[in-house]
Amino acid sequence: MARTFTHLILILHIAILVPSSIAADTSFLRNRHHGSRPTMVLPLYLTAPNSSTSALDPRRQLHGSESKRHPNARMRLHDDLLLNGYYTTRLWIGTPPQMFALIVDTGSTVTYVPCSTCEQCGRHQDPKFQPDLSSTYQPVKCTLDCNCDNDRMQCVYERQYAEMSTSSGVLGEDVISFGNQSELAPQRAVFGCENVETGDLYSQHADGIMGLGRGDLSIMDQLVDKNVVSDSFSLCYGGMDVGGGAMVLGGISPPSDMVFAHSDPVRSPYYNIDLKEIHVAGKRLLLNPSVFDGKHGTVLDSGTTYAYLPEEAFLAFKEAIVKELQSFNQISGPDPNYNDLCFSGAGIDVSQLSKSFPVVDMVFGNGHKYSLSPENYMFRHSKVRGAYCLGIFQNGKDPTTLLGGIIVRNTLVMYDREQTKIGFWKTNCAELWERLQISIAPPNTEVKNSTKSLEPSVAPSMPQHNVPPGEFRIAQITIVISFNISYEDMKPHLTELAGLIAHELDINTSQVHLLNFTSAGNVSLARWAITSRPYADNFSNATAMSIIDRLAEHHMQLPDTFKSYKLVEWNLEPPSKSNWWQRYYMVVGLAFVLTLLLGLSIVGMFLIWKKRQQSVHSYKPVDAAVPEQELQPL
Known part of the structure; x- marks a missing residue:
């Protein structure tokens, strides 16, 4: 039986701090449980009728020479894409600092953690945030530009995701620290203090979400508004057998052979790229380039596990893969609930998979080509040794192309929002710092602050x-x-x-x-x-x-x-x-x-x-x- 998809509306009740806030949270479904593989769903409503894209704010247009003088926050990633369904990083909030493990999500625009006042929060990795214990915490008081809790006279937020999990709470402001590998000093930022969470958010091990999408409540937008980082960030996910990785908030010098694709912030708040062609084993799929440009176009989302293609593109891709793997046996997938396309006999050494599986190329509108290794479109069969399954699926009848985390395993992805482009560079993410030791300045062993009031909130030394x-x-x-x-x-x-x-x-x-x-x-x-x-x-x-x-x-x-x-x-x-x-x-x-x-x-x-x-x-x-x-x- 073919895999079916259910399209749901992403319902939002966002606390708006300024009139131009993007009234949408763009986080997609995440595979939070081992063995489960929820379908990809995009929200039907993106922005409020008279909202504007905050990424175009002229305050954020930094000149290249100026942006290079900005420090960056260099941070490690933890967990694993397929086993955990997400990657997390560590963030410290308050004075003295309280640590949290947050899911790195380019499809979300709010960063939130469970609050000590939470009436319905699951048991997560770290203790809940206690505002009363932070000497620098301040609630975000109600104004005409936010949804208000009349009892507390405090701004509130509410998120409902496509898999129907929800998060709601109040907005607070405090000092946020990025760890002692970061050149960036602690900064004051607005974040959500959860009072209720349901669904997968309730049961996940991670504490909350770090929103990296475009929007006034996004961590990136807040740091850029303060002019403390350049308008760029990078993620590097570990490979098939490694997990972990690295991230940088702020600009870095791109490697000379990084492949770039144009990203259009006017089209939507999603991080999109102009994908035009897909090649399998050097042969172009016979598709009209417009197939990758439907609805929201081709979207990158770090919070989605797999990749999803429109029906026409998926069928052509699947046919090409099967043709190239005729010598392998097709077997059933690890989960009987899904009609996975799996192949046995490829061996267990990931470094040798390119001898068994074809190279897949993505060709962008500028003619540049980025090649995918087998680990970027296959996942290991959990029940049959030496077997692998296709990690790219059909997106129902939705014309959007969604590229989840599997596509960028062992890939440094640079989200250059200032230059409206996204770069891809194949690398071993577990060894990223060694390979980029010239491009990225060594981290300070000590975080220095320009404001005395921030000094107590330096993240505790790891x-x-x-x-x-x-x-x-x-x-x-x-x-x-x-x-x-x-x-x-x-x-x-x-x-x-x-x-x-x-x-x-x-x-x-x-x-x-x-x-x-x-x-x-x-x-x-x-x-x-x-x-x-x-x-x-x-x-x-x-x-x-x-x-x-x-x-x-x-x-x-x-x-x-x-x-x-x-x-x-x-x-x-x-x-x-x-x-x-x-x-x-x-x-x-x-x-x-x-x-x-x-x-x-x-x-x-x-x-x-x-x-x-x-x-x-x-x-x-x-x-x-x-x-x-x-x-x-x-």
Whole structure:
């Protein structure tokens, strides 16, 4: 049975701060649950009758030379497109700062987090925002230009998404920080403080949404209005087996071979591109270019998982793919509810998929061509090893072409709003900073503020670290973890703790080594070395950072015995500087063998003489005391 689509209206009740606000939130359906694949739906109503596109505001037209002087916010992405259905970044709000994991969404225009006053909010990754604990929080009071909660006399917002989940609450203003990798100082911004959420928003692990779309409440528009960043941002999603990635708020120097497509902000608030042709294995699909220009045209949306084509384009694309893969067996998809097009026999090595699947090219109106790798239009079959399924679907009868996150995996996408163009550059997003270390200035280790009132709201320093430039294999990960437990209570459980850490990080216990252990009062500090397995390959950068992420995001579940923990510091060492544990074991092993041979020759006769006098002795492991040292400041 063919996949069906339901078209729904996106209902909005937006708090308008100025008359020109865009009265639409453009977030599409997201695949929030593993195995589910909701259809793509576009809203039917975009703007209020007399609204204008705020992206055309002359205040935002920055000259190139001026924009280059602006700092940018350099931030990491977390999670995975297909497993989680979204990518998140970290944002700190308030004084002192409160951290939140927010879905990066180019189709949304409001950033919101659950509020402590929320009457109906799910259980998310981080605690709710507490306005009363922030000395810099201010409610956005009612004016003639916003929808008002008469009881509180505060501006309100309401969002209803196409999958019928909703978010509503009040608008507040506070200092927002972007982390210590950012050159951009904390800034005051308006955001939503949720009081009610339903549907997928209620059940998702992420705290809320970071709106990057065009609109006066968008984070990007607010930063550009303040003239603190240039009118551009970039996203880089991880690959099929990696996840994570990077993002930049503000401009960067584009790589010389980046491919650009024109984006028309007048047509709609969506980030669109002028797609004209699609080629499969070098052969152009016999389609009129207008097929990609219907309704909203070709739209990019970071909050949508897959890609969707109009019926005519999809049928031609599907036929071309099937023709190129005649040597593979077609099999059923992982979910019986969908008639997925899947192929078996391609192997499990993602780097070799281009030998099995054809290259797909997108050709833009300027004649430039951007090539898609197999991971940009196929997804891994979750039940059949070495099988893959087509990640591009038919968009019902809707003439819009929607390109979701799968299209831009391992691709740096630059949304240059100032120059009305979008750039694409194929890269390994897990190694983006190393590849762009010339194009992007190194991050400041300290965030400086020009306004004293902002100083308390600098995002708390993330664990200090050292990533070896240009090194993509890691032999040892050194971590420092603090525990809210005293030295006396922790000491008897150190061996147990090493095993628990190994279990939670999916590594062997032999890879976890305690280097030192200090304590002060009810806080203990333990330094560990996590090494690669003997005779095995070293960690990849992606694997090492995945381990760091699990620790930093508190995904490690430990018994109550160890109270709460915090990753304080981490360091990655390449093979040339590490593997000392392996070398240590080899030296000790060799010394042991030599000593054993020598010992046997000396004591052989003694053992024979003592044969009749042998007795069995019980031995207990030596409890080597760790000297108690002064605990370093956390």
